[in-house]
Amino acid sequence: MDNSPSIYVERPLQAHLPQHQQHGEEKDTIDLLKFWRVIWRAHWKIAWLVLLACALAMTILSFIPAQYIGSATLLIKEKTPPLLTFQQVTDSSSGTVDYLQTQLALLQSRDLAERAVKKLNLTTNPVTDPRQQPQSWFTPREWLANLDLGQWLPALDFLIPQQVTPTETDIFNEVTQNLMKRTDVKFVGKSQLLNIEVLLPDPDLAAATANAIAQGFIDSQFDNSLKSSQTNASWMNSRLVELRNNLRIAEDKLQAYREEQGLVDVGGVATISANELEMTGNRMIDARRNLAEAESRYRQVQALSNGDLSRLSSVPAVLSNALVQKFQAQQAKAQAKVEELSGRYGPKHPTLIAALAELRTATDSLRLQVRQVVASIEQDYQLAKASESSLHKSFNSNKTQIQDISRKEFQLRELQREVDSSRALYETFITRLKETAATSDMDSTKARIVDPAIVPLEPSKPRKTLIMVIVAIAAALIGMALALISEARNKTFKTDEAVESTLNIPLLSVVPLVTKRSRRQLARLFDDNEHPRFCETIRNLRTWLMLHGGEKPSQVVLVASTMADEGKSTIANNLAYSLALLERVLLIDADMRRSSLSLNFDFPADSPGLANVLAGTARLEDCIRTVGNLDMLPAGKLAPPPLDLLSSPCLAPLLEALKSRYQRIIIDSPPAQMVSDALLLAKHSDAVIYVIKAESTPVSQVQKCLAILQQSHAPVFGVVLNQVDLRKARKQGYSHSDTFQNYDYLTR
Incomplete structure (x- = not known):
């Protein structure tokens, strides 16, 4: 059963605009969706390129030795005036920046680097000792020795630089210089924190070196403060005697007042009295609350003291008693029994x-219990x-006592403050x-370690993750660029949309690629019905052709193409x-240079055909072959040039005679680009079907043909x-006509 063809709708704007105007608008407009489709079609290639680049980068990074950063943080205090200065303290904010920059320069000094080298014995460490570093794969002297030219080495010494054995001093200087190059000191933001970073191949050594430099800076500050501490020691000793005498006088006054007032511990007594006062106050509040509750219950009972038993027993304070409730229940039970x-x-x-006696007993018991309550x-x-x-x-008594203690405490605090100030000054000195005596003035160091360096767990260089991300992004961008360049250079037809938008000619059918078939099998593919999709497209093309022309159908149909091997003969x-x-159909093979009809259907090689009929060397009836329901006219033997035969006046009468015998004549034309045979045959045809091979035929050549x-x-x-x-096409994201989608839906 034939499927109705999909309706082709021409684009009105492109149909009426001039060709140069259409191209101008296309150039002025950037179709981002088109670029995305191109990239999506090549996403697998881009992915493989990214994987290959990442694998290559990972391989290269595996040969690069890892470097670790040991980082220690120092806090540099602001420059403050000395403790014992008697000069006026002025604003020193203008010199703070210069002071911090000076400390930064000191941290980068050679003295600190030498301290770290000596402390950690870096001159003998395999990581930093240049004598223990891995040498190059070969040296010129070793290469000559391997060639058995050892006897010539003395004569070649002037060509080969001699190695001089370095001294310990040279090694120490070289290690110190290398450490200074691998040490970086910088401020943390706009704060007074300095970050000391040491880059070494060994993580433990990097952390230890950073801590050694930081500690060396603090030690140097200690050493510098030693001289100033010793200078102030003599003056402080004389001042200390005077402060000791003042403290002794203040303590004597305080002790005399305590003995006069008979005080032992005013603070403790005041605390005990305050606690007692607070506890008494809390108990008084509870007592007042209990008194209010007891008074409320008492007033209720007093108001009904002369009343009968039922009213008195209904008071909540009385009614809440368990025995009263029990006796009320007994009375009610006895009353119910009497009534019954x-x-x-x-x-x-x-x-x-x-029963009456039992009721009286219950009533008396209830009355007695109520009175007790x-x-x-x-x-x-x-x-x-x-x-x-x-x-x-008791509360008033405690309050009076606390007031008396407070008066004594005030006077005692006056004397105590004098003692404390004298003692504080004395203790400060x-x-x-x-x-000063111990040469450990902490305030003069002006620095302390905030965060000591810890052993880094991951290398800082090379930053493999960042490098891999950059390589992946760069590879992806290169892949996208290559995909766009390849798309720009590949000027062929890939989709039905490209055919319609470029040529502005109706697309009749999209024929799928049939693989693993010989040339002869392709010629009989529809008759054998071995490829449903292919057969469906041929039926679609047949329907288009049968509907074309309306009442006057296209009787002579020319099938042409731009170049050879585009599948024109198969179609x-x-x-x-x-x-x-x-x-009733006649198939004519008009490609006399590369005839395929005789090969596809196993006709004899010397069988006559169209060329013989036009040359007059054979009768038409002798040249027509029948295969099943189809009549075929092969190309025949080539005598005169094909262009001369097709230009002869015999072609038009021949086609007219065939029109009277066949309802449809299909002509297989030669390629339009190579020869002019297709142009001559098109003049005698009612319809030309142009075959284009997907992703093969250049757009420019199709447009030219x-x-x-x-024009003809x-x-x-x-x-x-x-x-x-x-x-x-499906993997690359191309979309074609709905013929195959509809067919897939119908055949599921």
Whole structure:
């Protein structure tokens, strides 16, 4: 069953605009979606390029030795005036920057580098000792020795530089210079923190070296402060005697006042009194709250003291008693029993009399218990009142005592402050004197280690992750650029959209690529029905052709192409087979230079054909061969040149005679680019089907051939995009017509 063809809609704007204007608009507009499609089609190639570049970068990085950074952080304090100065302290903010820059220069000095080299014995460490570094793969002397030219070495000494054994001093200087080159000191932002970084191949040694430089800087500050500490020691000793006498006088005054007032520990007594006052206050608050509650209960009971039992027992304070509730339940039970028996027996019945006695007993018990509860409420009220009064008196007594202690404490604090200030000044001088004596004035160092260097876990150079990311991004960009350049240079047809937008000619069908088939199998592919997709496209092309022309169908159909090997003959053969199922069809092989019809259908090599008929050397009936329902006219033997035969006046009468015998004539034309045979045959045709091989035929050549045909007023019917690799197109993101999608949906 034939599928109806997809409707082709021409683009009105492109159809009516001049060609140069269309190209101008396309050049002025950047189609980003087009670029993205090109990149997406090449995404697998780009991915492989990225992987290859990353693998190559990883291989190169594996040969580069890792470098580790040991980092220690120092805090440089601002320059402050000395403790014992009596000069006016002026604003030193202008010199702070210069001071910090000086400290930065000191950290980069050779003295600190030498301290670190000596402390860590870097002259003998395999990592830093130049004598233990790996040598080059070969030296000229070793190369000559391997050639058995040792006897000539003395004569060649002037050509080969002699190696001089370095002294210990040279090694020390070289290691120190290398350490200074590998040490970097910089400020952390705009703070007073300095970061010391040492770059070495050994992580442990890098951290130890950074800490050694930081500690060496602090040690140098200690050494510099030694002289100034010794200078101030003598003056501080004389001043210390005076301060000791002042402290002794203040302590004597304080002790005399304590003995006069009989004080032992004012602070402790005040604290105990304050705690007692707070506790008494809290207890008084609780006592007042209990008194209020007891008074409330007492007032309720007093208001109903002359009332009956039922009203008194309904008071919440009385009713909450468990025994009262129990006796009320017994009374209610006895009352219910009396009411029940009174309706059943007379007033003198023993059972009723017993029930009444039980009711009286329950009532008396309830009354007695209520009175006991009332008495208990009155007793609780009296106790709460007495407790509140006692606590109030105790609170006032504690408050008076605390006020008296506060007055004494004020005077004691005056004397204590004088003692403390004298002692503080005395102790300050004592501490200063000890620091000076021990040459350890901490304040004069002006620096301390904030963060000591720790052993780095990961190398700092080379930064493999960053390098791999950069390589991957660069490879991806290069891959994208190559894809765009390849797309720009590949001026062939890949999609049906490209055919329609470039040629502005209807696309009749998109024929899929058929692989693993011989030339003869391709010629009979529709008749054998071995490739459903291919057969569907041929049916689609047949439907287009049958609908073309309306009441006057296209009887003579020319199948042409730009170059050879585009599948033109395969399309013509299978189209003829498809039409032969519905009409009487003749297939003519007009490609007399590369005839294929005889080869595809195993006709004899010397069998006559179109060339013989036009030359008059054979009859038409002798040249026509029948294969199934299809009649075929081979190219025949080539005698005169094909162009002369096709230009002869015999071609038009021959086609007219064939039109009367066949409903459809399919002509397999020679390539349009190579010869002018297609142009001559197009003049005698009703429709020209132009075959283009996907991703092979250059766009410029197709445009040139179609322009020649259109200038000759050839009836170009439409274009067939042939040999489209659907799998490749799907992977690369190309989209084709909906014929295959609809067919896939119908055949699932």
